[in-house]
Amino acid sequence: MKIAVPNKGRLHEPTLELLDRAGLAVESGADRQLYANTVDPDVTVLFARAADIPEYVADGAADMGITGYDQHRESRVENVDDLLDLGFGSCRLVLAAPEDGDITDPGDLAGATVATEFPNVTADYFAAKGIDVEVVEVTGATELTPHVEMADAIVDITSTGTTLRVNRLAVVDDVLDSSVRLFARNDVADDPKVGQVETALGSVLAANDKRYVMLNVPESELDAVEDVLPGMGGPTVMDVEGEDAVAVHAVVDERDVFATVSELKAVGASDILVTEIERLVE
Ligand SMILES: Nc1ncnc2c1ncn2[C@@H]1O[C@H](COP(=O)(O)OP(=O)(O)OP(=O)(O)O)[C@@H](O)[C@H]1O
Ligand SMILES: O=P(O)(O)OC[C@H]1O[C@H](OP(=O)(O)OP(=O)(O)O)[C@H](O)[C@@H]1O
Ligand SMILES: [Mg+2]
Known part of the structure:
Protein backbone atom coordinates (compact mmCIF):
# COMPACT_ATOMS: atom_id res chain seq x y z
CA MET A 1 0.00 0.00 0.00
CA LYS A 2 1.49 3.34 -1.09
CA ILE A 3 0.23 6.64 0.34
CA ALA A 4 1.14 9.86 -1.51
CA VAL A 5 1.75 12.76 0.90
CA PRO A 6 2.86 16.39 0.39
CA ASN A 7 6.64 16.62 0.08
CA LYS A 8 6.87 20.25 1.28
CA GLY A 9 4.84 23.32 2.09
CA ARG A 10 2.24 23.85 4.80
CA LEU A 11 0.66 20.40 4.47
CA HIS A 12 3.90 18.40 4.85
CA GLU A 13 4.50 18.60 8.62
CA PRO A 14 0.89 18.19 9.80
CA THR A 15 0.49 15.16 7.53
CA LEU A 16 3.58 13.44 8.92
CA GLU A 17 2.49 14.29 12.45
CA LEU A 18 -0.94 12.76 11.86
CA LEU A 19 0.59 9.56 10.42
CA ASP A 20 2.88 9.43 13.44
CA ARG A 21 0.01 9.76 15.91
CA ALA A 22 -1.94 7.12 13.97
CA GLY A 23 0.85 4.61 14.54
CA LEU A 24 2.14 4.87 10.98
CA ALA A 25 5.28 6.87 11.69
CA VAL A 26 7.33 7.63 8.60
CA GLU A 27 10.87 6.42 9.11
CA SER A 28 13.21 9.34 8.71
CA GLY A 29 15.77 9.35 5.98
CA ALA A 30 17.20 11.93 3.65
CA ASP A 31 14.91 14.96 3.54
CA ARG A 32 14.37 15.04 -0.20
CA GLN A 33 13.80 11.32 -0.77
CA LEU A 34 10.93 10.16 -2.98
CA TYR A 35 9.86 7.11 -0.98
CA ALA A 36 9.97 6.32 2.72
CA ASN A 37 9.02 3.33 4.83
CA THR A 38 6.60 3.51 7.69
CA VAL A 39 6.69 1.33 10.80
CA ASP A 40 4.16 -0.92 9.00
CA PRO A 41 6.11 -2.99 6.43
CA ASP A 42 3.02 -3.04 4.17
CA VAL A 43 2.66 0.75 4.04
CA THR A 44 5.10 3.04 2.22
CA VAL A 45 4.93 6.75 1.62
CA LEU A 46 5.51 8.55 -1.69
CA PHE A 47 6.42 12.24 -1.35
CA ALA A 48 4.85 14.40 -4.07
CA ARG A 49 3.71 17.99 -4.69
CA ALA A 50 0.32 18.65 -3.10
CA ALA A 51 -1.10 19.47 -6.54
CA ASP A 52 0.14 16.24 -8.14
CA ILE A 53 -1.16 13.82 -5.50
CA PRO A 54 -4.68 13.16 -6.88
CA GLU A 55 -3.22 12.26 -10.27
CA TYR A 56 -0.54 10.02 -8.74
CA VAL A 57 -3.30 8.10 -6.98
CA ALA A 58 -5.57 8.01 -10.04
CA ASP A 59 -2.74 6.72 -12.26
CA GLY A 60 -1.58 4.05 -9.79
CA ALA A 61 1.77 5.56 -8.73
CA ALA A 62 0.19 5.45 -5.24
CA ASP A 63 -2.98 3.83 -3.90
CA MET A 64 -4.05 6.39 -1.33
CA GLY A 65 -3.35 10.11 -1.00
CA ILE A 66 -3.47 12.98 1.45
CA THR A 67 -3.92 16.50 0.06
CA GLY A 68 -6.35 19.42 -0.18
CA TYR A 69 -9.83 18.85 -1.58
CA ASP A 70 -9.17 21.85 -3.87
CA GLN A 71 -6.36 19.86 -5.51
CA HIS A 72 -8.62 16.85 -5.89
CA ARG A 73 -11.24 18.95 -7.69
CA GLU A 74 -8.65 20.74 -9.82
CA SER A 75 -7.20 17.43 -11.02
CA ARG A 76 -10.65 16.33 -12.27
CA VAL A 77 -9.76 12.69 -11.55
CA GLU A 78 -12.83 10.50 -11.31
CA ASN A 79 -11.56 7.17 -10.01
CA VAL A 80 -10.60 8.48 -6.56
CA ASP A 81 -12.92 8.68 -3.54
CA ASP A 82 -12.62 10.75 -0.37
CA LEU A 83 -12.50 8.63 2.78
CA LEU A 84 -11.92 11.14 5.58
CA ASP A 85 -11.82 14.87 6.20
CA LEU A 86 -8.58 15.22 8.16
CA GLY A 87 -9.58 18.59 9.62
CA PHE A 88 -6.51 20.69 8.76
CA GLY A 89 -5.53 22.89 5.78
CA SER A 90 -8.97 24.50 5.89
CA SER A 178 -11.49 22.94 1.08
CA SER A 179 -9.66 20.97 3.75
CA VAL A 180 -7.20 18.12 3.66
CA ARG A 181 -8.66 14.71 2.83
CA LEU A 182 -7.59 11.08 2.87
CA PHE A 183 -8.62 9.42 -0.37
CA ALA A 184 -8.09 6.15 -2.23
CA ARG A 185 -8.41 4.90 -5.78
CA ASN A 186 -11.76 3.13 -6.36
CA ASP A 187 -10.22 -0.19 -7.35
CA VAL A 188 -8.40 -0.57 -4.00
CA ALA A 189 -11.31 0.65 -1.85
CA ASP A 190 -12.03 -2.90 -0.65
CA ASP A 191 -8.42 -3.72 0.22
CA PRO A 192 -8.30 -4.41 3.99
CA LYS A 193 -5.18 -2.25 4.27
CA VAL A 194 -7.14 0.80 3.04
CA GLY A 195 -9.67 0.19 5.81
CA GLN A 196 -6.87 -0.15 8.36
CA VAL A 197 -5.27 3.15 7.33
CA GLU A 198 -8.68 4.86 7.41
CA THR A 199 -9.40 3.46 10.89
CA ALA A 200 -5.96 4.46 12.19
CA LEU A 201 -6.23 8.08 10.97
CA GLY A 202 -9.90 8.26 12.00
CA SER A 203 -8.99 7.11 15.52
CA VAL A 204 -6.67 10.10 15.95
CA LEU A 205 -9.38 12.52 14.79
CA ALA A 206 -11.94 10.85 17.08
CA ALA A 207 -9.58 11.25 20.07
CA ASN A 208 -8.78 14.92 19.39
CA ASP A 209 -11.82 16.36 21.16
CA LYS A 210 -12.06 13.69 23.88
CA ARG A 211 -10.41 13.36 27.31
CA TYR A 212 -9.96 10.37 29.60
CA VAL A 213 -11.22 11.01 33.12
CA MET A 214 -10.20 8.82 36.09
CA LEU A 215 -11.37 9.19 39.68
CA ASN A 216 -12.01 7.42 42.96
CA VAL A 217 -15.36 7.49 44.74
CA PRO A 218 -16.94 5.77 47.78
CA GLU A 219 -19.04 2.86 46.57
CA SER A 220 -22.16 4.46 48.06
CA GLU A 221 -21.77 7.43 45.67
CA LEU A 222 -21.19 5.36 42.51
CA ASP A 223 -24.71 5.88 41.15
CA ALA A 224 -24.37 9.64 41.39
CA VAL A 225 -21.02 9.49 39.59
CA GLU A 226 -22.49 7.33 36.84
CA ASP A 227 -25.23 9.93 36.33
CA VAL A 228 -22.59 12.61 35.79
CA LEU A 229 -20.60 10.36 33.41
CA PRO A 230 -22.90 8.87 30.79
CA GLY A 231 -19.87 8.44 28.51
CA MET A 232 -19.43 6.04 25.63
CA GLY A 233 -20.99 2.75 26.72
CA GLY A 234 -20.87 3.91 30.34
CA PRO A 235 -17.83 4.26 32.57
CA THR A 236 -15.47 1.42 33.53
CA VAL A 237 -15.67 0.66 37.27
CA MET A 238 -12.92 -1.15 39.22
CA ASP A 239 -12.68 -2.16 42.87
CA VAL A 240 -9.94 -0.49 44.88
CA GLU A 241 -8.40 -3.19 47.03
CA GLY A 242 -8.86 -2.93 50.79
CA GLU A 243 -11.03 0.16 50.55
CA ASP A 244 -14.66 1.00 50.48
CA ALA A 245 -14.13 2.90 47.23
CA VAL A 246 -14.12 2.21 43.50
CA ALA A 247 -12.05 3.64 40.65
CA VAL A 248 -14.04 4.97 37.68
CA HIS A 249 -12.68 5.65 34.16
CA ALA A 250 -14.62 7.33 31.36
CA VAL A 251 -14.22 9.13 28.02
CA VAL A 252 -15.61 12.67 28.12
CA ASP A 253 -16.01 15.33 25.41
CA GLU A 254 -13.32 17.97 25.86
CA ARG A 255 -15.90 20.74 25.97
CA ASP A 256 -17.73 18.97 28.85
CA VAL A 257 -14.63 18.34 31.00
CA PHE A 258 -14.81 21.56 33.01
CA ALA A 259 -18.45 21.07 34.01
CA THR A 260 -18.06 17.32 34.54
CA VAL A 261 -15.10 17.68 36.92
CA SER A 262 -17.02 20.20 39.02
CA GLU A 263 -20.04 17.88 39.18
CA LEU A 264 -17.86 14.88 40.03
CA LYS A 265 -16.30 16.74 42.97
CA ALA A 266 -19.75 17.77 44.14
CA VAL A 267 -20.90 14.14 44.36
CA GLY A 268 -17.84 13.04 46.35
CA ALA A 269 -15.25 11.99 43.74
CA SER A 270 -11.57 12.42 44.64
CA ASP A 271 -8.18 11.96 42.96
CA ILE A 272 -9.65 13.10 39.64
CA LEU A 273 -7.21 12.80 36.71
CA VAL A 274 -7.88 14.14 33.19
CA THR A 275 -5.58 13.03 30.37
CA GLU A 276 -5.42 13.31 26.60
CA ILE A 277 -6.30 10.28 24.48
CA GLU A 278 -3.96 9.33 21.68
CA ARG A 279 -6.36 7.20 19.64
CA LEU A 280 -9.94 6.07 19.95
CA VAL A 281 -11.29 3.13 17.94
CA GLU A 282 -15.00 2.67 18.59
N1 LIG B 1 -3.49 29.99 3.38
C1 LIG B 1 -3.89 28.73 3.45
N2 LIG B 1 -4.58 28.30 4.50
C2 LIG B 1 -4.98 27.02 4.59
N3 LIG B 1 -4.72 26.09 3.65
C3 LIG B 1 -4.03 26.46 2.59
C4 LIG B 1 -3.58 27.80 2.42
N4 LIG B 1 -2.90 27.88 1.28
C5 LIG B 1 -2.94 26.64 0.75
N5 LIG B 1 -3.62 25.79 1.52
C6 LIG B 1 -3.87 24.37 1.27
O1 LIG B 1 -2.61 23.77 1.04
C7 LIG B 1 -2.56 23.21 -0.26
C8 LIG B 1 -1.17 23.31 -0.80
O2 LIG B 1 -0.85 24.65 -1.01
P1 LIG B 1 0.39 25.02 -1.92
O3 LIG B 1 0.47 24.08 -3.06
O4 LIG B 1 0.33 26.47 -2.16
O5 LIG B 1 1.56 24.64 -1.02
P2 LIG B 1 2.20 25.53 0.09
O6 LIG B 1 2.07 24.74 1.33
O7 LIG B 1 1.63 26.90 0.10
O8 LIG B 1 3.69 25.53 -0.38
P3 LIG B 1 4.26 26.34 -1.63
O9 LIG B 1 3.22 27.31 -2.07
O10 LIG B 1 5.47 26.96 -1.05
O11 LIG B 1 4.57 25.26 -2.63
C9 LIG B 1 -3.62 23.97 -1.04
O12 LIG B 1 -4.07 23.23 -2.14
C10 LIG B 1 -4.69 24.16 0.00
O13 LIG B 1 -5.47 22.98 0.12
O1 LIG C 1 -5.96 34.44 3.59
P1 LIG C 1 -4.50 34.24 3.90
O2 LIG C 1 -4.29 33.73 5.29
O3 LIG C 1 -3.69 35.45 3.62
O4 LIG C 1 -3.96 33.04 2.98
C1 LIG C 1 -4.07 33.08 1.59
C2 LIG C 1 -2.75 32.92 0.91
O5 LIG C 1 -2.13 31.70 1.32
C3 LIG C 1 -1.65 31.03 0.16
O6 LIG C 1 -0.41 31.52 -0.20
P2 LIG C 1 0.95 30.89 0.38
O7 LIG C 1 1.23 31.48 1.73
O8 LIG C 1 0.88 29.42 0.31
O9 LIG C 1 2.02 31.43 -0.62
P3 LIG C 1 2.23 30.93 -2.13
O10 LIG C 1 1.47 31.95 -2.96
O11 LIG C 1 3.70 30.98 -2.29
O12 LIG C 1 1.68 29.56 -2.26
C4 LIG C 1 -2.66 31.41 -0.90
O13 LIG C 1 -2.13 31.24 -2.19
C5 LIG C 1 -2.97 32.86 -0.58
O14 LIG C 1 -2.09 33.72 -1.24
MG1 LIG D 1 1.05 28.16 -1.28
Whole structure:
Protein backbone atom coordinates (compact mmCIF):
# COMPACT_ATOMS: atom_id res chain seq x y z
CA MET A 1 0.00 0.00 0.00
CA LYS A 2 1.49 3.34 -1.09
CA ILE A 3 0.23 6.64 0.34
CA ALA A 4 1.14 9.86 -1.51
CA VAL A 5 1.75 12.76 0.90
CA PRO A 6 2.86 16.39 0.39
CA ASN A 7 6.64 16.62 0.08
CA LYS A 8 6.87 20.25 1.28
CA GLY A 9 4.84 23.32 2.09
CA ARG A 10 2.24 23.85 4.80
CA LEU A 11 0.66 20.40 4.47
CA HIS A 12 3.90 18.40 4.85
CA GLU A 13 4.50 18.60 8.62
CA PRO A 14 0.89 18.19 9.80
CA THR A 15 0.49 15.16 7.53
CA LEU A 16 3.58 13.44 8.92
CA GLU A 17 2.49 14.29 12.45
CA LEU A 18 -0.94 12.76 11.86
CA LEU A 19 0.59 9.56 10.42
CA ASP A 20 2.88 9.43 13.44
CA ARG A 21 0.01 9.76 15.91
CA ALA A 22 -1.94 7.12 13.97
CA GLY A 23 0.85 4.61 14.54
CA LEU A 24 2.14 4.87 10.98
CA ALA A 25 5.28 6.87 11.69
CA VAL A 26 7.33 7.63 8.60
CA GLU A 27 10.87 6.42 9.11
CA SER A 28 13.21 9.34 8.71
CA GLY A 29 15.77 9.35 5.98
CA ALA A 30 17.20 11.93 3.65
CA ASP A 31 14.91 14.96 3.54
CA ARG A 32 14.37 15.04 -0.20
CA GLN A 33 13.80 11.32 -0.77
CA LEU A 34 10.93 10.16 -2.98
CA TYR A 35 9.86 7.11 -0.98
CA ALA A 36 9.97 6.32 2.72
CA ASN A 37 9.02 3.33 4.83
CA THR A 38 6.60 3.51 7.69
CA VAL A 39 6.69 1.33 10.80
CA ASP A 40 4.16 -0.92 9.00
CA PRO A 41 6.11 -2.99 6.43
CA ASP A 42 3.02 -3.04 4.17
CA VAL A 43 2.66 0.75 4.04
CA THR A 44 5.10 3.04 2.22
CA VAL A 45 4.93 6.75 1.62
CA LEU A 46 5.51 8.55 -1.69
CA PHE A 47 6.42 12.24 -1.35
CA ALA A 48 4.85 14.40 -4.07
CA ARG A 49 3.71 17.99 -4.69
CA ALA A 50 0.32 18.65 -3.10
CA ALA A 51 -1.10 19.47 -6.54
CA ASP A 52 0.14 16.24 -8.14
CA ILE A 53 -1.16 13.82 -5.50
CA PRO A 54 -4.68 13.16 -6.88
CA GLU A 55 -3.22 12.26 -10.27
CA TYR A 56 -0.54 10.02 -8.74
CA VAL A 57 -3.30 8.10 -6.98
CA ALA A 58 -5.57 8.01 -10.04
CA ASP A 59 -2.74 6.72 -12.26
CA GLY A 60 -1.58 4.05 -9.79
CA ALA A 61 1.77 5.56 -8.73
CA ALA A 62 0.19 5.45 -5.24
CA ASP A 63 -2.98 3.83 -3.90
CA MET A 64 -4.05 6.39 -1.33
CA GLY A 65 -3.35 10.11 -1.00
CA ILE A 66 -3.47 12.98 1.45
CA THR A 67 -3.92 16.50 0.06
CA GLY A 68 -6.35 19.42 -0.18
CA TYR A 69 -9.83 18.85 -1.58
CA ASP A 70 -9.17 21.85 -3.87
CA GLN A 71 -6.36 19.86 -5.51
CA HIS A 72 -8.62 16.85 -5.89
CA ARG A 73 -11.24 18.95 -7.69
CA GLU A 74 -8.65 20.74 -9.82
CA SER A 75 -7.20 17.43 -11.02
CA ARG A 76 -10.65 16.33 -12.27
CA VAL A 77 -9.76 12.69 -11.55
CA GLU A 78 -12.83 10.50 -11.31
CA ASN A 79 -11.56 7.17 -10.01
CA VAL A 80 -10.60 8.48 -6.56
CA ASP A 81 -12.92 8.68 -3.54
CA ASP A 82 -12.62 10.75 -0.37
CA LEU A 83 -12.50 8.63 2.78
CA LEU A 84 -11.92 11.14 5.58
CA ASP A 85 -11.82 14.87 6.20
CA LEU A 86 -8.58 15.22 8.16
CA GLY A 87 -9.58 18.59 9.62
CA PHE A 88 -6.51 20.69 8.76
CA GLY A 89 -5.53 22.89 5.78
CA SER A 90 -8.97 24.50 5.89
CA CYS A 91 -9.36 27.31 3.37
CA ARG A 92 -11.77 28.75 0.82
CA LEU A 93 -11.32 29.27 -2.90
CA VAL A 94 -12.94 32.62 -3.64
CA LEU A 95 -13.61 34.86 -6.59
CA ALA A 96 -12.12 38.28 -5.74
CA ALA A 97 -11.82 41.62 -7.53
CA PRO A 98 -10.30 45.06 -6.76
CA GLU A 99 -12.22 46.59 -3.83
CA ASP A 100 -12.55 49.98 -5.49
CA GLY A 101 -13.65 48.55 -8.86
CA ASP A 102 -17.10 47.89 -10.28
CA ILE A 103 -17.13 44.09 -10.15
CA THR A 104 -19.52 43.09 -7.38
CA ASP A 105 -21.20 40.08 -8.94
CA PRO A 106 -19.86 37.09 -10.93
CA GLY A 107 -22.11 38.21 -13.84
CA ASP A 108 -20.09 41.44 -14.10
CA LEU A 109 -17.21 39.31 -15.42
CA ALA A 110 -18.85 38.23 -18.71
CA GLY A 111 -16.16 38.55 -21.39
CA ALA A 112 -13.53 39.45 -18.78
CA THR A 113 -10.30 37.73 -17.69
CA VAL A 114 -9.85 35.73 -14.47
CA ALA A 115 -6.39 34.65 -13.26
CA THR A 116 -5.93 31.61 -11.05
CA GLU A 117 -3.79 28.67 -10.00
CA PHE A 118 -6.99 26.61 -10.31
CA PRO A 119 -8.03 26.89 -13.99
CA ASN A 120 -10.26 23.79 -13.99
CA VAL A 121 -12.16 24.66 -10.81
CA THR A 122 -12.54 28.22 -12.13
CA ALA A 123 -13.75 27.10 -15.57
CA ASP A 124 -16.24 24.70 -13.95
CA TYR A 125 -17.52 27.45 -11.63
CA PHE A 126 -18.21 29.93 -14.47
CA ALA A 127 -19.58 27.21 -16.78
CA ALA A 128 -22.10 26.20 -14.08
CA LYS A 129 -23.26 29.82 -13.96
CA GLY A 130 -23.33 30.15 -17.75
CA ILE A 131 -20.87 33.06 -17.66
CA ASP A 132 -18.27 33.22 -20.42
CA VAL A 133 -14.84 34.31 -19.13
CA GLU A 134 -11.25 33.90 -20.21
CA VAL A 135 -9.30 31.93 -17.58
CA VAL A 136 -5.57 32.67 -17.36
CA GLU A 137 -3.44 30.17 -15.45
CA VAL A 138 -0.71 31.57 -13.19
CA THR A 139 1.60 29.68 -10.86
CA GLY A 140 1.72 32.10 -7.94
CA ALA A 141 1.28 35.69 -6.79
CA THR A 142 -2.22 35.57 -8.28
CA GLU A 143 -3.25 38.57 -6.16
CA LEU A 144 -1.02 40.89 -8.18
CA THR A 145 -2.60 40.19 -11.56
CA PRO A 146 -5.59 42.60 -11.29
CA HIS A 147 -3.18 45.43 -10.48
CA VAL A 148 -0.97 44.86 -13.51
CA GLU A 149 -3.87 44.59 -15.97
CA MET A 150 -3.36 40.88 -16.49
CA ALA A 151 -6.80 40.06 -15.14
CA ASP A 152 -10.05 41.66 -14.01
CA ALA A 153 -10.51 39.24 -11.12
CA ILE A 154 -8.90 36.19 -9.52
CA VAL A 155 -9.91 32.86 -8.05
CA ASP A 156 -7.55 32.13 -5.18
CA ILE A 157 -7.18 30.54 -1.76
CA THR A 158 -7.99 32.59 1.31
CA SER A 159 -7.95 31.63 4.97
CA THR A 160 -7.28 34.60 7.26
CA GLY A 161 -8.07 37.08 4.46
CA THR A 162 -4.79 38.95 5.00
CA THR A 163 -3.44 38.43 1.49
CA LEU A 164 -6.64 39.73 -0.14
CA ARG A 165 -6.73 42.75 2.18
CA VAL A 166 -3.09 43.66 1.63
CA ASN A 167 -3.72 43.52 -2.12
CA ARG A 168 -6.94 45.58 -1.86
CA LEU A 169 -9.14 42.79 -3.21
CA ALA A 170 -12.67 42.00 -2.06
CA VAL A 171 -14.46 38.65 -2.14
CA VAL A 172 -17.15 38.58 -4.85
CA ASP A 173 -18.28 34.97 -4.34
CA ASP A 174 -17.36 31.64 -2.72
CA VAL A 175 -16.14 29.06 -5.20
CA LEU A 176 -15.14 26.04 -3.06
CA ASP A 177 -14.54 25.12 0.60
CA SER A 178 -11.49 22.94 1.08
CA SER A 179 -9.66 20.97 3.75
CA VAL A 180 -7.20 18.12 3.66
CA ARG A 181 -8.66 14.71 2.83
CA LEU A 182 -7.59 11.08 2.87
CA PHE A 183 -8.62 9.42 -0.37
CA ALA A 184 -8.09 6.15 -2.23
CA ARG A 185 -8.41 4.90 -5.78
CA ASN A 186 -11.76 3.13 -6.36
CA ASP A 187 -10.22 -0.19 -7.35
CA VAL A 188 -8.40 -0.57 -4.00
CA ALA A 189 -11.31 0.65 -1.85
CA ASP A 190 -12.03 -2.90 -0.65
CA ASP A 191 -8.42 -3.72 0.22
CA PRO A 192 -8.30 -4.41 3.99
CA LYS A 193 -5.18 -2.25 4.27
CA VAL A 194 -7.14 0.80 3.04
CA GLY A 195 -9.67 0.19 5.81
CA GLN A 196 -6.87 -0.15 8.36
CA VAL A 197 -5.27 3.15 7.33
CA GLU A 198 -8.68 4.86 7.41
CA THR A 199 -9.40 3.46 10.89
CA ALA A 200 -5.96 4.46 12.19
CA LEU A 201 -6.23 8.08 10.97
CA GLY A 202 -9.90 8.26 12.00
CA SER A 203 -8.99 7.11 15.52
CA VAL A 204 -6.67 10.10 15.95
CA LEU A 205 -9.38 12.52 14.79
CA ALA A 206 -11.94 10.85 17.08
CA ALA A 207 -9.58 11.25 20.07
CA ASN A 208 -8.78 14.92 19.39
CA ASP A 209 -11.82 16.36 21.16
CA LYS A 210 -12.06 13.69 23.88
CA ARG A 211 -10.41 13.36 27.31
CA TYR A 212 -9.96 10.37 29.60
CA VAL A 213 -11.22 11.01 33.12
CA MET A 214 -10.20 8.82 36.09
CA LEU A 215 -11.37 9.19 39.68
CA ASN A 216 -12.01 7.42 42.96
CA VAL A 217 -15.36 7.49 44.74
CA PRO A 218 -16.94 5.77 47.78
CA GLU A 219 -19.04 2.86 46.57
CA SER A 220 -22.16 4.46 48.06
CA GLU A 221 -21.77 7.43 45.67
CA LEU A 222 -21.19 5.36 42.51
CA ASP A 223 -24.71 5.88 41.15
CA ALA A 224 -24.37 9.64 41.39
CA VAL A 225 -21.02 9.49 39.59
CA GLU A 226 -22.49 7.33 36.84
CA ASP A 227 -25.23 9.93 36.33
CA VAL A 228 -22.59 12.61 35.79
CA LEU A 229 -20.60 10.36 33.41
CA PRO A 230 -22.90 8.87 30.79
CA GLY A 231 -19.87 8.44 28.51
CA MET A 232 -19.43 6.04 25.63
CA GLY A 233 -20.99 2.75 26.72
CA GLY A 234 -20.87 3.91 30.34
CA PRO A 235 -17.83 4.26 32.57
CA THR A 236 -15.47 1.42 33.53
CA VAL A 237 -15.67 0.66 37.27
CA MET A 238 -12.92 -1.15 39.22
CA ASP A 239 -12.68 -2.16 42.87
CA VAL A 240 -9.94 -0.49 44.88
CA GLU A 241 -8.40 -3.19 47.03
CA GLY A 242 -8.86 -2.93 50.79
CA GLU A 243 -11.03 0.16 50.55
CA ASP A 244 -14.66 1.00 50.48
CA ALA A 245 -14.13 2.90 47.23
CA VAL A 246 -14.12 2.21 43.50
CA ALA A 247 -12.05 3.64 40.65
CA VAL A 248 -14.04 4.97 37.68
CA HIS A 249 -12.68 5.65 34.16
CA ALA A 250 -14.62 7.33 31.36
CA VAL A 251 -14.22 9.13 28.02
CA VAL A 252 -15.61 12.67 28.12
CA ASP A 253 -16.01 15.33 25.41
CA GLU A 254 -13.32 17.97 25.86
CA ARG A 255 -15.90 20.74 25.97
CA ASP A 256 -17.73 18.97 28.85
CA VAL A 257 -14.63 18.34 31.00
CA PHE A 258 -14.81 21.56 33.01
CA ALA A 259 -18.45 21.07 34.01
CA THR A 260 -18.06 17.32 34.54
CA VAL A 261 -15.10 17.68 36.92
CA SER A 262 -17.02 20.20 39.02
CA GLU A 263 -20.04 17.88 39.18
CA LEU A 264 -17.86 14.88 40.03
CA LYS A 265 -16.30 16.74 42.97
CA ALA A 266 -19.75 17.77 44.14
CA VAL A 267 -20.90 14.14 44.36
CA GLY A 268 -17.84 13.04 46.35
CA ALA A 269 -15.25 11.99 43.74
CA SER A 270 -11.57 12.42 44.64
CA ASP A 271 -8.18 11.96 42.96
CA ILE A 272 -9.65 13.10 39.64
CA LEU A 273 -7.21 12.80 36.71
CA VAL A 274 -7.88 14.14 33.19
CA THR A 275 -5.58 13.03 30.37
CA GLU A 276 -5.42 13.31 26.60
CA ILE A 277 -6.30 10.28 24.48
CA GLU A 278 -3.96 9.33 21.68
CA ARG A 279 -6.36 7.20 19.64
CA LEU A 280 -9.94 6.07 19.95
CA VAL A 281 -11.29 3.13 17.94
CA GLU A 282 -15.00 2.67 18.59
N1 LIG B 1 -3.49 29.99 3.38
C1 LIG B 1 -3.89 28.73 3.45
N2 LIG B 1 -4.58 28.30 4.50
C2 LIG B 1 -4.98 27.02 4.59
N3 LIG B 1 -4.72 26.09 3.65
C3 LIG B 1 -4.03 26.46 2.59
C4 LIG B 1 -3.58 27.80 2.42
N4 LIG B 1 -2.90 27.88 1.28
C5 LIG B 1 -2.94 26.64 0.75
N5 LIG B 1 -3.62 25.79 1.52
C6 LIG B 1 -3.87 24.37 1.27
O1 LIG B 1 -2.61 23.77 1.04
C7 LIG B 1 -2.56 23.21 -0.26
C8 LIG B 1 -1.17 23.31 -0.80
O2 LIG B 1 -0.85 24.65 -1.01
P1 LIG B 1 0.39 25.02 -1.92
O3 LIG B 1 0.47 24.08 -3.06
O4 LIG B 1 0.33 26.47 -2.16
O5 LIG B 1 1.56 24.64 -1.02
P2 LIG B 1 2.20 25.53 0.09
O6 LIG B 1 2.07 24.74 1.33
O7 LIG B 1 1.63 26.90 0.10
O8 LIG B 1 3.69 25.53 -0.38
P3 LIG B 1 4.26 26.34 -1.63
O9 LIG B 1 3.22 27.31 -2.07
O10 LIG B 1 5.47 26.96 -1.05
O11 LIG B 1 4.57 25.26 -2.63
C9 LIG B 1 -3.62 23.97 -1.04
O12 LIG B 1 -4.07 23.23 -2.14
C10 LIG B 1 -4.69 24.16 0.00
O13 LIG B 1 -5.47 22.98 0.12
O1 LIG C 1 -5.96 34.44 3.59
P1 LIG C 1 -4.50 34.24 3.90
O2 LIG C 1 -4.29 33.73 5.29
O3 LIG C 1 -3.69 35.45 3.62
O4 LIG C 1 -3.96 33.04 2.98
C1 LIG C 1 -4.07 33.08 1.59
C2 LIG C 1 -2.75 32.92 0.91
O5 LIG C 1 -2.13 31.70 1.32
C3 LIG C 1 -1.65 31.03 0.16
O6 LIG C 1 -0.41 31.52 -0.20
P2 LIG C 1 0.95 30.89 0.38
O7 LIG C 1 1.23 31.48 1.73
O8 LIG C 1 0.88 29.42 0.31
O9 LIG C 1 2.02 31.43 -0.62
P3 LIG C 1 2.23 30.93 -2.13
O10 LIG C 1 1.47 31.95 -2.96
O11 LIG C 1 3.70 30.98 -2.29
O12 LIG C 1 1.68 29.56 -2.26
C4 LIG C 1 -2.66 31.41 -0.90
O13 LIG C 1 -2.13 31.24 -2.19
C5 LIG C 1 -2.97 32.86 -0.58
O14 LIG C 1 -2.09 33.72 -1.24
MG1 LIG D 1 1.05 28.16 -1.28
